Structure formats: structure tokens, C-alpha cells
Amino acid sequence: MAMAPPMRYCVPGERLCNLEEASPGSGTYTRHGYIFSSLSGCLVKTSDNGELPVVSVTRETESQMLPDVGTIVTCKVSSINSRFAKVHILYVGSTPLKNSFRGTIRKEDVRATEKDKVEIYKSFRPGDIVLAKVISLGDAQSNYLLTTAENELGVVVAHSESGGSSLLYPTKNCLFLSLGAEVFRWYPSAGVRCSVPGHTLKNSAK
Amino acid sequence: MPGDHRRIRGPEKSQSPILYAPPDQALKVYTGEYIPTRDPRRQQPVYVRAGHLSQATGSAYLESGDTKLVVSVQGPRQAKCGEPPIGLEGRLVCDFRRAPFSTPGPRRSPSNSNEKELSLALQEALVPAVQLQRYPRILLEVSLLVLQDGGSALGAGITAASVALADAGIEMFDLVAGCGLALPPGANSAWLLDPVLYEEQQAAIGLTVALMPASNPVSGLLGGGEGCDSDRWAEGIRLGMEGCQHLYPTMQKCLEGATRRRRSRNPSPSPSPEGGRAMPGGSAASHSAGKVIGQFRGTNASSPLLLTLAVSLFTNLTLRKGSQKISSFPPSFTYHCLILF
Numbered sequence: 001m002a003m004a005p006p007m008r009y010c011v012p013g014e015r016l017c018n019l020e021e022a023s024p025g026s027g028t029y030t031r032h033g034y035i036f037s038s039l040s041g042c043l044v045k046t047s048d049n050g051e052l053p054v055v056s057v058t059r060e061t062e063s064q065m066l067p068d069v070g071t072i073v074t075c076k077v078s079s080i081n082s083r084f085a086k087v088h089i090l091y092v093g094s095t096p097l098k099n100s101f102r103g104t105i106r107k108e109d110v111r112a113t114e115k116d117k118v119e120i121y122k123s124f125r126p127g128d129i130v131l132a133k134v135i136s137l138g139d140a141q142s143n144y145l146l147t148t149a150e151n152e153l154g155v156v157v158a159h160s161e162s163g164g165s166s167l168l169y170p171t172k173n174c175l176f177l178s179l180g181a182e183v184f185r186w187y188p189s190a191g192v193r194c195s196v197p198g199h200t201l202k203n204s205a206k
Numbered sequence: 207m208p209g210d211h212r213r214i215r216g217p218e219k220s221q222s223p224i225l226y227a228p229p230d231q232a233l234k235v236y237t238g239e240y241i242p243t244r245d246p247r248r249q250q251p252v253y254v255r256a257g258h259l260s261q262a263t264g265s266a267y268l269e270s271g272d273t274k275l276v277v278s279v280q281g282p283r284q285a286k287c288g289e290p291p292i293g294l295e296g297r298l299v300c301d302f303r304r305a306p307f308s309t310p311g312p313r314r315s316p317s318n319s320n321e322k323e324l325s326l327a328l329q330e331a332l333v334p335a336v337q338l339q340r341y342p343r344i345l346l347e348v349s350l351l352v353l354q355d356g357g358s359a360l361g362a363g364i365t366a367a368s369v370a371l372a373d374a375g376i377e378m379f380d381l382v383a384g385c386g387l388a389l390p391p392g393a394n395s396a397w398l399l400d401p402v403l404y405e406e407q408q409a410a411i412g413l414t415v416a417l418m419p420a421s422n423p424v425s426g427l428l429g430g431g432e433g434c435d436s437d438r439w440a441e442g443i444r445l446g447m448e449g450c451q452h453l454y455p456t457m458q459k460c461l462e463g464a465t466r467r468r469r470s471r472n473p474s475p476s477p478s479p480e481g482g483r484a485m486p487g488g489s490a491a492s493h494s495a496g497k498v499i500g501q502f503r504g505t506n507a508s509s510p511l512l513l514t515l516a517v518s519l520f521t522n523l524t525l526r527k528g529s530q531k532i533s534s535f536p537p538s539f540t541y542h543c544l545i546l547f
Contacts, residue, residue, distance in 0.1 A: 007469075009462040012335075012372050013380030013420035029337065029379065036420075038337060038377040040461040042469075059375050059465070060472045066282060066344065098263065099283040137343055141291050143284070 010037040010057055017055060025056025067092050067101060067134050067144055072153070075103055075146070077128045083107050085124045087132070089144065102143040105132060109147035129157040228404070249385075249400045249449055252456050254366065256373040256464035264374025266460075268366035271402065272356025277366045279374040282344040289345070296341030300329040302363060304352045309403075324360050324428075331364045331384065331416035331426025337377040346376060357402040358386025360414045364426065369457055373464050380418040381457055382425055383450035387413040387442050389431070397442045399449045413439075415446030419454040422447075 010016065016028065016035045024030050025046075027039040037043070041059035048054070067073050067089055075087035089101040110118045124130070131153045132146035148154045250271030259265035262278035285292050302324040306313045328350065336346070348370065350363050364384025372378060388401035388409035397413075398405055406412055411431030417424050424447065429439070 009465050011381060011458050011461045012378035013418065015420070027377070029377075036379070038379065039375060040372040041375075041465055060468050065375075066341065099281070101284050137294075139291075 008043040009041070010043050011040045012036075012038050016043065021052075022055040023052045025054040027057030027059075028055060065092070065095070065097065067103075069134050069136060072131060072133055073103070073146070075130050075132055077124045077126050077130060078102075079126055080120050080124050082120060085120055086143075087130060087146065089146075103132070103134075103146045104138070104143050105130070105146045105148060109135070109145070109149055112149040124155065125158060127159055128155045130155050244398075246396045246398045247445070247449075249452060250402075252362075252365075252453060254369055254456055254460040256369050256460055257467060262370075262374075264370045264372070264376070266366040266370035266373060268362055268369070270356075270358070270362045270365075270400070272354060273359055273362050274353040274356075275350060275359065275363055275366055276353060277348060277350045277363070277370040279346065279348050279367075279370045279376070281346040281374075282341055282376075283347075284343060285345050292343050292345060294339075294342045296336075296338040296344040296346060298329060298333055298336055298338065298346045298348065300325050300332065300348045300350070300367070302328050302350050302352075302360075304355060304359075308352045308355045324363075327360060327414070327426060327428040328363060328367060331382055332367055332371065334423070334425040335368060335378050335380050335382045335418055336371060337379060340377050346371075355403060357404075357406050358400055358414070360384065360428065361386035361400075361416075364414075364416045365453055365457065369460060372461055380420045381454070382416050383419050383453040383457065384414060384416040384426070385446045385449035385453070387415065387446050387449075389413070389434070389438070389442065397438075397445050399445055410434075411442075413442050413446065415443055415450060417447050417450035419451055 014037045016022075016037055019030060019033050019035060022035065022045065024035045025044075027037065027041065028035050029038050030036070035055055037057045039057045039059055041057045044056050044058050046054050046056075071092055073089045073093075074091035075089045077085050077087050079086045084107060085105045087103045087105060089103050090097060105124070107118050107120055108115045110120070110123050130148060132148050133150065133153060134144055135147045136145040138145050250273075253269040254266060255268075256264070256266045258267055259276075259278050262280060263282075264279035266277045268275055268277075282296070285297075302321050304314075304319065304321065328348070332348065348367050350367060352359050352363070361384035364382055368378070368382040372381060386400060386406070388398045388405050389395060389411040390398065390405070390408060391410040398409075401409065401412075409431065411429065411434065413429035414426070415424060416426030424443070427443070429442075
């Protein structure tokens with residue numbers, strides 16, 4: 001964005017330019033061969049060498065406000081069931097949402113392998129923070145459908161069952177390892193929750 | 207009569223109240239019919255300001271003559287459990303309310319007032335302008351409160367609501383400007399643009415026109431009264447469209463001012479395009495009193511064996527330290543081991 005020329009402010013419906021001079025970016029729509037602005041903000045014209053410049057309208061506040069199909073979202077588990085886990089979507093990418101959206105992680109979307117052996121009780125607990133990806137907007141009645149069946153997705157922060165304030169952290173084998181003052185051993189990944197006296201290990205949702 | 211204390215007497219000098227009445231009403235008393243004495247095309251001066259409510263996504267305050275109103279936009283949000291489901295195109299819900307002190311006279315009960323009808327008219331005028339197909343399963347709420355009704359409240363409300371929606375960052379095809387009109391009774395009366403409250407109450411026909419100024423389609427029309435022929439209606443609508451076009455520069459300037467204020471409040475540029483992960487960044491291993499915070503950072507390609515060795519070494523170290531000196535450390539000490547891969 002060039003700062004030397006004065007900022008050009010647009011309102012929705014203002015005609016920006018021809019489709020032959022530039023290609024439309026975010027915050028614009030096209031009609032009858034012209035590009036119109038659809039937001040009230042500043043006009044930004046980025047010129048790539050060789051291609052048409054891209055015209056877009058930006059606002060200073062968050063541009064990405066809605067969870068779209070394919071975006072990575074950060075959510076918090078609110079309740080669990082034997083078939084799915086209900087979550088509140090808090091962040092889309094790295095921008096926080098003003099109003100949280102509701103999402104669902106079904107049993108078959110928790111892992112990529114051994115989908116039928118997944119147990120939701122062992123993969124999620126209410127209060128966990130989960131990184132997930134949106135796979136669908138859902139039906140009219142239902143919420144966003146999310147999946148954690150990828151390497152980078154799953155539970156990232158959780159509290160241990162033994163209470164207190166010790167947080168669980170993900171380790172290399174996708175097991176949570178609670179290191180309170182009393183932990184001495186941990187169990188390698190078996191995909192099963194085992195409780196060491198006073199502590200718990202949890203299978204991350206992978 | 208001197209010394210009469212039982213009667214309340216008026217002032218010595220009294221004048222006819224007609225002298226103090228506005229010229230329109232004075233003429234009515236004398237001639238028996240209402241002849242407006244103002245230029246039928248004059249519009250009240252309009253003041254609009256956007257973005258003054260911090261808790262709403264978007265807001266606008268509009269003053270048109272004596273009419274003052276406040277609009278706030280909430281959302282985008284999901285429909286809650288009790289509400290009807292929303293399809294692939296978002297839904298816009300409008301709420302038109304009058305404050306109890308907005309009109310002179312006794313307070314009207316909600317069932318008597320036409321607030322529901324005006325809310326639906328407001329929604330009908332705004333829906334063609336908002337790009338609802340970009341907001342699937344999303345609910346947008348527009349709440350309008352009329353603080354003082356000085357005539358053509360619905361027209362002013364439509365203008366203010368579209369400014370508030372643009373201020374909220376909702377993607378729209380165009381702004382919407384609204385304008386009120388009134389046709390006084392009588393055979394040769396002319397349409398009055400932007401009537402005041404008295405003119406509205408005396409009118410035979412009231413009309414509100416909502417126009418999208420840049421592309422010119424009429425998005426909303428609400429009129430009622432004892433009919434006249436269709437030519438007069440068309441004349442009224444044309445006058446209303448002209449009035450709406452005159453409002454467009456004011457709305458543009460208001461939104462420009464709001465964008466400028468927002469830029470000066472948040473000078474940071476727009477955020478990075480791809481959302482990052484929620485993992486915390488790296489910090490150097492530090493040994494602070496009672497806490498050992500160690501971090502290993504490795505790439506995905508590092509061999510598992512090496513990592514397992516490193517993990518076991520580190521944890522044995524810390525755990526052994528913990529187990530040997532557990533008695534001497536107060537129970538509040540915790541060892542955090544953050545291993546990032």
C-alpha cells in the first residue's frame with residue numbers, strides 16, 4: 001500500500017474501475033464489466049509485474065470474520081457425547097471472533113486411522129482447546145462440522161484430570177504428559193488413557 | 207373589578223395565539239383548508255455520524271431536522287437454539303422502535319403503534335443491498351431507536367441503518383437512502399418532500415421511498431392513505447428518488463470520516479493472510495527460582511530415536527532432581543517441560 005499518494009476512501013456501491021484495467025480482490029464485486037466496492041474502507045491496488053493489478057478494499061479491523069470451509073480454527077470443547085464433541089469456535093486463523101460459533105467434531109472425524117475405534121471420552125474433555133479444520137457448514141439445523149484428522153490438528157492445551165492447575169502439553173508421540181511435582185513415569189503412545197497414580201495421560205485427538 | 211380575589215384573571219394584555227402558530231397552521235385557521243407555505247422540495251439538513259457505539263459492530267446516529275435516531279448493528283452471529291434455522295443465505299432482522307418520549311402526547315402501546323410494520327419495511331428496504339449470499343448461516347441484527355420523531359422517521363431510519371451496516375463492515379452491493387413524502391388533502395396540492403410531524407399528521411397520503419443511489423433501483427416503498435390516481439403516485443416516487451440522491455454525498459462523507467477515525471485508532475496494517483497456530487513461540491531456556499522451563503525445538507524431519515533419547519535424558523534429569531530434593535522443595539514448585547516438535 002503506497003503511503004505517498006492520499007488514501008482513497010470508498011463506500012459500498014462505488015464504481016472503482018473497469019474489469020480490463022484490474023482484477024477484483026477482496027471487498028469488491030463485479031457487475032456489468034465493472035468492479036464495485038462492497039465495503040467502506042480504503043482502496044488498495046497491488047500491481048504484480050506482468051499480471052493485472054489487483055484492486056481490493058480493506059478495513060483496519062479483522063477482515064476474516066467467518067469460519068469458511070477449509071480454514072483452521074481454534075475452539076474450546078463445551079460438551080462431549082459418545083458420538084461427537086460440541087465445541088465453541090473462538091479464533092479463525094489468528095483473529096478472535098466477537099461472537100463464538102458452535103461446531104461439532106464427529107466421532108469419525110477425530111482421527112484419520114482406526115476411525116471406528118475412536119472413543120470420544122478418551123480423546124476430548126470439556127475445556128480442552130482444540131485446533132480443527134472446518135469441513136462443512138452443516139445443515140440448516142446443525143452447526144459447523146470440524147475435523148481433527150490431520151497431523152497438525154487436535155487438542156493442544158488441556159487440564160489434567162487430577163485437578164490442580166497443572167496443564168498438559170503435547171509430546172512427540174501425541175500423548176499428553178502431566179508433569180506435576182509427583183510424576184515419575186509416562187506411558188508411551190497406546191492411544192489409551194492410563195492413569196498413573198495422581199496423574200493422567202491423555203491421547204491427543206489424533 | 208378591584209379587589210376581586212376569588213377569580214383568576216388573565217393578563218391585562220392578551221394576544222391571539224394564532225400569531226405564534228407556524229404559518230401553515232395559521233393559514234388553516236383562517237382559510238379552513240391546509241395550504242403549505244413552504245417549498246415542497248426542501249429537505250431538512252441532515253447530520254450523520256457512524257461508529258460512535260463501541261459495543262456494537264456498527265452504529266450510526268442521524269439527525270434530520272427534528273428527527274433524531276440511533277441505529278446499531280449486531281452480528282454476524284449464528285442463530286441460537288430457539289430461533290428458526292438459517293439457510294445458505296444469511297438473514298437480516300430489523301427492529302424499529304420508538305422511545306416513549308419520541309412523540310408528543312400519551313405513550314402509545316406497542317400493539318397500537320405500527321412498529322412491526324415499519325420493522326418489516328426497513329428489512330425489505332435493506333435486504334436487496336446486503337450481500338447475504340456471502341454470509342451463510344449467519345444472522346445480522348439491526349436495531350433502530352427513534353429518539354425524537356420530527357417527521358419521516360422511516361426514511362431517515364433506512365438511511366441511518368444502511369450507514370450502520372456499512373460501518374459494521376458487512377459486504378453490501380450499495381448504500382440505501384430513504385426519504386419521506388406527504389401529500390396534503392385538497393385537489394391541487396403538491397407532494398411535500400421530507401415532511402415535518404405536523405405535515406405528516408395532516409396529510410392524506412404518506413409515502414416512503416428507499417433508493418440505492420449508485421445503481422438507482424428502488425429497494426423499498428411504503429405508502430398509505432386515501433388514494434389518488436397513479437400519475438400522482440408516480441410523481442411522488444420520482445420526487446422521492448431525487449431526494450434520496452441528494453442524501454448520497456452526506457452518507458459518503460460520514461463513512462469516510464468513520465474510516466478515518468478507525469484508522470487513527472488502530473494504525474496497524476491488516477492482519478497476516480494465513481491464520482497461525484495456537485502454539486506459543488519459542489523462548490530461551492531459563493532457570494528461574496523453582497522453575498525449570500526447558501524447550502526443545504526440532505524439525506519434523508529429525509529422527510525419532512534422537513528425539514526419544516533427548517526426551518528421556520531431559521526428563522530423567524529433571525525428575526531425578528525433583529525426586530532427590532522433593533523434601534526440601536516446597537510443594538508449590540512445579541517443573542514445566544514444554545517440548546515442541
